[in-house]
Amino acid sequence: MLYDLGDKQWNIPALRELLEDIIPKNSQFYNYEVKHTFLDLGEKIMSLNASRVIQNTHREQLILLVIADITEVRNLIVEKELKEKELLNKEISERNSEKLLLEKAVQERTRELKEANESLENKNNELLAINKELESFTYVSSHDLQEPLRKLQIFAGIILEKENHNLSEKGKSYFHLMQQSAERMQQLIHDLLAFSRIRDAERKFEKTDLNIIIEEVKIELKEAIAEKKALIEVKDICEVNIIPFQFRQLMHNLVVNALKFSKPQTPAHIIISSRNSMSEKLKVKGLLPKKEYCHITVSDNGIGFEKEFREKIFELFQKLHGKEEYAGTGIGLAIVKKIVDNHNGIITATSVVNKGTSFNIYIPAST
Amino acid sequence: MKNEPFLILIADDDEADRMVFAEAFSELKIKTVVRTVNDGMQLMKWLSEREPPLPHFLFLDLNMPRKNGLECLKEIREDEKLKDIFVAIYSTSDSEDDIEETFLSGANVYITKPSNFNVLKQLLHKVVSATFIYEGNTFNRKNFLMRV
Numbered sequence: 001m002l003y004d005l006g007d008k009q010w011n012i013p014a015l016r017e018l019l020e021d022i023i024p025k026n027s028q029f030y031n032y033e034v035k036h037t038f039l040d041l042g043e044k045i046m047s048l049n050a051s052r053v054i055q056n057t058h059r060e061q062l063i064l065l066v067i068a069d070i071t072e073v074r075n076l077i078v079e080k081e082l083k084e085k086e087l088l089n090k091e092i093s094e095r096n097s098e099k100l101l102l103e104k105a106v107q108e109r110t111r112e113l114k115e116a117n118e119s120l121e122n123k124n125n126e127l128l129a130i131n132k133e134l135e136s137f138t139y140v141s142s143h144d145l146q147e148p149l150r151k152l153q154i155f156a157g158i159i160l161e162k163e164n165h166n167l168s169e170k171g172k173s174y175f176h177l178m179q180q181s182a183e184r185m186q187q188l189i190h191d192l193l194a195f196s197r198i199r200d201a202e203r204k205f206e207k208t209d210l211n212i213i214i215e216e217v218k219i220e221l222k223e224a225i226a227e228k229k230a231l232i233e234v235k236d237i238c239e240v241n242i243i244p245f246q247f248r249q250l251m252h253n254l255v256v257n258a259l260k261f262s263k264p265q266t267p268a269h270i271i272i273s274s275r276n277s278m279s280e281k282l283k284v285k286g287l288l289p290k291k292e293y294c295h296i297t298v299s300d301n302g303i304g305f306e307k308e309f310r311e312k313i314f315e316l317f318q319k320l321h322g323k324e325e326y327a328g329t330g331i332g333l334a335i336v337k338k339i340v341d342n343h344n345g346i347i348t349a350t351s352v353v354n355k356g357t358s359f360n361i362y363i364p365a366s367t
Numbered sequence: 368m369k370n371e372p373f374l375i376l377i378a379d380d381d382e383a384d385r386m387v388f389a390e391a392f393s394e395l396k397i398k399t400v401v402r403t404v405n406d407g408m409q410l411m412k413w414l415s416e417r418e419p420p421l422p423h424f425l426f427l428d429l430n431m432p433r434k435n436g437l438e439c440l441k442e443i444r445e446d447e448k449l450k451d452i453f454v455a456i457y458s459t460s461d462s463e464d465d466i467e468e469t470f471l472s473g474a475n476v477y478i479t480k481p482s483n484f485n486v487l488k489q490l491l492h493k494v495v496s497a498t499f500i501y502e503g504n505t506f507n508r509k510n511f512l513m514r515v
Binding site for chain 2: 146147149150151153154155157158161182183186
């Protein structure tokens with residue numbers, strides 16, 4: 001018997017089971033692996049293929065058994081698998097170290113963000129402090145800076161009145177000049193304060209009838225309007241969403257401007273109108289798309305200005321005329337611009353010399 | 368009373384202002400006696416030591432060292448002996464906050480220091496005449512800030 005071969009080394013339980021149990025049932029099998037340790041050969045892996053054969057002549061049942069030594073193949077496969085496993089492990093450990101690096105980077109970034117936040121907070125506090133400083137500067141300007149000026153004016157006035165007879169004509173004119181300068185300085189401080197008071201923080205939007213604002217401005221400027229024989233025409237006014245006290249200042253400044261730069265021999269004619277339009281229709285640079293805007297126009301028939309100055313006029317302290325020609329500090333339109341900015345709007349100016357000027361204001365419509 | 372001069376007290380740390388103020392009153396046709404103190408501390412001391420009659424008008428500067436005008440105003444209004452003194456705020460400030468706060472603290476009228484001597488005279492005349500001569504002593508929030 002097979003099992004007795006080579007000192008019964010072939011008496012392998014798996015082989016026995018195969019030959020005695022499986023063959024009778026299935027008549028054949030393939031690639032059945034059996035591992036066995038032989039005394040002289042050591043551990044071998046064998047692949048067994050067997051089938052039942054019936055010899056034609058003798059009707060004798062035989063089993064054809066093919067035993068192939070696949071130890072080496074198997075070992076190669078195992079070796080390959082080991083290598084692959086090793087590679088995999090290596091990759092895992094590489095991935096792990098990458099992950100660690102990444103985590104470290106995230107931590108680093110988090111720390112940086114935290115620092116950035118802290119520095120932002122510091123900057124914020126700094127800004128708050130600067131704002132506070134500015135406020136106290138404003139306060140100082142409104143009190144302490146005006147104080148000496150007021151003295152200059154009051155004493156120059158007293159001297160001109162009470163010591164008039166003691167002064168030569170030249171002396172008097174010097175005193176007048178002194179008074180005028182002090183007055184101008186006072187006006188500058190006053191306008192600068194008005195400019196600095198137009199703060200973003202004081203945004204309190206209210207739906208307002210522009211007519212009311214215009215009426216108030218007309219009352220404030222009653223004398224100047226009468227003096228210039230000005231006609232202020234108000235057309236098609238729509239409701240607007242504005243910061244009322246700022247907008248009153250805006251209207252005030254625009255009307256003052258129109259009155260100041262009116263033609264000497266022609267009564268001033270100022271037309272104020274407003275209407276709502278979609279930004280696509282208005283075709284103005286800087287407006288947000290698909291948004292409704294209130295377009296307010298303030299036009300006059302005054303002396304106008306050259307096209308090249310249409311942006312410069314909104315800058316602080318910019319004047320197109322000498323102060324002997326037209327009084328002013330060059331702050332009025334800068335205030336207007338700042339107020340329009342506060343309303344998230346845009347202001348433009350078009351002008352023709354000796355024909356007049358139009359200011360176009362576009363602010364988001366009241367909805 | 369009509370023949371008695373009005374006793375006017377001014378509290379102001381600015382010497383030139385005190386001088387101009389006294390000068391303006393001296394040129395008015397109203398008979399007045401002007402007394403001056405240089406700050407809030409002096410003012411409160413002067414008032415506490417004062418035998419009647421108390422001043423008819425106190426002109427109170429706001430921005431003063433040691434004790435400012437607003438503090439003085441509050442103390443005066445809380446003092447049984449002093450609370451009825453007519454107090455006119457006399458300040459360079461035209462800030463809404465100062466005007467509001469002094470009104471709420473019980474000042475009678477608010478005038479901002481003008482830069483013209485004649486305007487000052489008119490203002491002082493108006494304060495005194497509106498209060499005593501015409502007896503129109505009805506200052507309210509609307510006419511609290513006096514202008515000419």
